[in-house]
Amino acid sequence: MERRRLHRGSGHWGKRRVIESHSTVTQSTQKVKSKEPRPIDIVLDPFLRFASAQASGGILLLAATVAALIWANLGGQSYHHLFETRLGISFGSFELAKTLGHWINDALMVVFFFVVGLEIKRELIIGELSSPKKAALPAAAAVGGMLAPAAIYLAINFGKPGQAGWGVPMATDIAFTIGVLTLLGKAVPLPLKVFITALAIVDDIGAVLVIALFYSEDIGWGSLGIAGIVLVVLVACNLLGVRHPLVYGIFGVGLWLAFLESGIHSTIAGVILALTIPASTGLATKDVVKSGRFLMSELERKKTSPGLRPNTNEEQSILESLEEISEAAQTPMQRLEHTLAPWSTFLIMPLFALANAGLDLGEGLALAHPTSLGIIAGLCIGKPLGITLLSWLAVRGGLAALGGDVSWKQIFAGGCLAGIGFTMSLFIANLAFPAGDLLEVSKAGILFASFLSACFGAVLLRRFRATAPGSARGHHV
Secondary structure, three states: OHHHHHHHHOHHHHHHHHHHHHHHHHHHHHHHHOOOOOHHHHHHHHHHHHHHOOOHHHHHHHHHHHHHHHHHHHOOOHHHHHHOOEEEEEEOOEEEEEEHHHHHHHHHHHHHHHHHHHHHHHHHHHOOOOOHHHHHHHHHHHHHHHHHHHHHHHHHHOOOHHHHHHHHHHOOOHHHHHHHHHHHHHHOOHHHHHHHHHHHHHHHHHHHHHHHHHOOOOOOHHHHHHHHHHHHHHHHHHHHOOOOHHHHHHHHHHHHHHHHHHOOOOHHHHHHHHHHOOOOOOOOHHHHHHHHHHHHHHHHHHOOOOOOOOOOHHHHHHHHHHHHHHHHOOOHHHHHHHHHHHHHHHHHHHHHHHHHOOOOOOOOOOOOOHHHHHHHHHHHHHHHHHHHHHHHHHHHOOOOOOOOOOOHHHHHHHHHHOOOOHHHHHHHHHHHOOOOHHHHHHHHHHHHHHHHHHHHHHHHHHHHHHHOOOHHHHHOO
C-alpha cells in the first residue's frame, strides 16, 4: 500500500518503479532478440544504470559544482570569459543577443521550469496535492519553510545593501534533497520521503510566485499583453482538444519571447505553458486493452517466419496502430514530463550549476558578511524551524494529520535537509544581485549553507531512524 501511494504521489520517487519495470521489460526483450549482448549494450549499460539511480541527479549537480569551483579558481579568467561570451540570433531587423550565462539562465532554465510546472500540475491532479487533506501538511510545512528563512534574513539585512536577497534562503533544491534521501536508504521511512518531496514541490510553487511578483523589472505592458494573447490561444488549444506537443512548443516560444521583453522573468513562461498542456488521455483504459488484444492476436497470427527480418506491410501497419493506441492512452502532460525530465536532470541543471556556482575563493568566502549570514541562518535554522512549527500548528489545528510512521524529530530532520537551497537559491540570487560583490557573497552563503544542511539532515535522520516505527506515535499531537 505504501509503495502504491508513493508511486501516485511523487513523480521523483514513483519514477523508480517505472524505471525498474522498464528495465525488466528491456532485459526480457533483449533475451528474446539475442542470447549474446551487442557491443553497444555493454558500452551503454553502466550509463543506463547510473541514469536510473535516484541519486544520479544530485551526483551530477555536485560534480558540476565542484568543477565550477575548481575551474573558477585554477583556470584564470577562462571561466568568466566563457560564460560572458555574447551569442545572438537575428532575423532582418530583429536581434536577440545575450551572454552564454544569460542564455543558460533565461532560456535553458525555461525548460527546467516547464518540467517543474508539469510536476506541479500532475501533483495537483493525481498526486499528494490533489486534495486539501493530502496537501495540508506539506503545504503548511512549505509555507513555514519559506516565511521563517525570509524573516531571519531580513532581521539580519534590513536596511542594508543585501536586503533584496530575502528570497534566496526560501528555496529547496529537490534534486540534491532526493539524492541525499536516496543515499540514506532505509534510514528514511517512506511517508517521510513522500512528505519531503511534496513539500519541495509546494516550495517550487512559492519560489515561482516570489520570482514573478518580487524579482521582476519594470513591466512592459505591451509585451505582457502579447503574452496574454498567446496564453489565451494556448488555453483554447487545450479546450479544443489539440494534443500535439509541436503546437504547444511553437506558441510556447512566442510566450517565452513575450515574457522576455515584458520585465517578468522569462522562466515564468515555462510554468505557465506547462499548466496549459492537456492532462487527459485520448483513449480509455478498457478501450486500450480491447484494441491491444485484438491487434496483438492479429500480429501473432501473421508473424509466421522466425528471425529478425523486416516486417511485412501488414505487420508494420499493426505495429503502427499499436503505437497510435499507446500514444492516445497517455496524457500529453505525462509524455512531455517523461521526455524532458532526463534532459532537465542530466543536462540543464548541471549546466546551470557549472555556469553559476563558480566562486573565487582567493579572497575568502566572506561568510561573516550580513548577506551570507542571512542566507546561512535562513537555510540552516529558518528552514527546519519554520517547517516543524507550521506542520505542528496544522496538525494541532486539525487541518492535517501526521503519518503513523513519522515522528516530529524526523520532521525536524527533514526540515534540515530541506535547507539545501542550491539551484533555486542560486537562481534567485542572480535576480536579486545581477552583478557585483553581493552575488559572490550570496553564492558563498548558499554553498556553505547547503553543505551544512545536507550534513545536519543526514546525521539527524540516521540518528532518529531507530525511533521511527514504535516511539513515533508517542510524539504525535
